[in-house]
Amino acid sequence: MMPEPSYYQQLFLRRIKREKQLIVLWRTAVFLLFLLIWECSARYGLIDSFIFSSPSLIWKSFMEMCRDLSIFSHLGVTVTETLVSFFIVVILGAGLAVLLWCFPRLAQVTEPYLVILNSLPKSALAPLLIVWLGANERTIIVSGVSVAIFGSVLNLYAGFQNTDPDKLKLIETLGGGKKEKFQKIILPSSLPLLLSVMKVNIGLCLVGVIIGEFIGARQGLGYLIIYSSQTFKLTWVLMSITLLCIIALILYGILGLIERYVTK
């Protein structure tokens, strides 16, 4: 049996709880206030609803597109492409980082190239990708991968290298080699890093996929944004952006849950 917490402990717990509730309250308030100001200023002519749209217009067109099901194919395409490129990035990125760790000379040789490729704006590559690979899903996935891959290789490799050298020495003193060092020390101690790299990557993949869809797609939210901006349906653009926000939030949330589950 847990003893009843003391008066001051209870007071403390209550204060912590209140603080949390207050933050949730304010977050919601900020969001609702934003929507309210936007809606009212559009309705009373403070801003031009043709250019700035309004929450109710966005909602209406969303419902319309739900009814004719067209929004689901756009959403589905973007989410699938993002997830596929995310999985490729995780597997390929981790694989390459391990390879660099196994062969330090390879790491030394490739480091400047990785740094250059990482800082290169990937949107500059997109037009090339379209020409080389054609205007199809493959190009968009490659675009998504290209945004996230180099950074994750560099980050993971740096993390592997940051492992406590004494822990590696421990494995040597217990008679283990490179394989055991990786398996027993580097992998488990880099798990939190891997998860945080994944959390960043899912967002970056979404960025890459949208860049790809801007240029060479017939479907997806990126395509929808370009198409509607060219036809001046700015409500659709804003709706797509809202949906992107929601997608990003959900994907990030899922990874956050995984992280919490894995690291307990």
Next chain:
Amino acid sequence: MKPLLEVSDVCLSYHSISGETRVLSHISFSLFPGEFLAVVGPSGCGKSTLLNLICGLLKPEQGQILLNGEPVFAGDCRIGYMLQKDHLLEWRKIYKNVILGLEIRKELTAEKLAYVNQMLLTYGLDKFRNAYPSQLSGGMRQRAALIRTLALSPMLLLLDEPFSALDYQTRLKVSDDIGKILKKEKKTAILVTHDISEAISMADRILILSPRPATVQKELSINLSVPDRTPLSSRNAPDFKTYFNLIWEELNHDA
């Protein structure tokens, strides 16, 4: 009696672009089974380097190191090594930490696990086998690290300032614990330390190294007049102080 470990005429330098540093110069000594040797010397004199050589992680540039008549090599399973910190892996339970060496060597046999279990029981860690390292006190962690090393049944145990990360009180207790455990398990050990009292209290023999490049400045047998000597009771021996002064002078005489 044949010595267990023979270190003969070992030399080693560290090399960097800016130059070479002689660390060890013509070090020779031997160690007999069941003996506890302490190595003391000024800081940075190459004490840890000497241990790295003995366990085969480094190769001497000159001279040789024989264990039981055979040269040592990297990953030599005849040698156990205890590092300065306990390096228990925070993501493994105590039991999983203790069997790490067996796991790496793929020796998870019933017999070895029984030995581990018996040690956990004898040394008061059985209750904590499913705890994580963060739930243990410094002393218990160090005992767990020792069991991890002993699980491989090494012929020779190397201790690299294993108590230096502990506070003074824990340190006295743990060194007493570990000294008793090693006597009970009849282990041959080399302890590297910069703490003179610790060396006298635990060792049968003390090797004093000179400043870098280290040479063997003096070898000293410790014969304390206390019955059933343990590291703690040694500190009460009347001749403890004499040894202390002797070593202190040795360490300071040409500085």
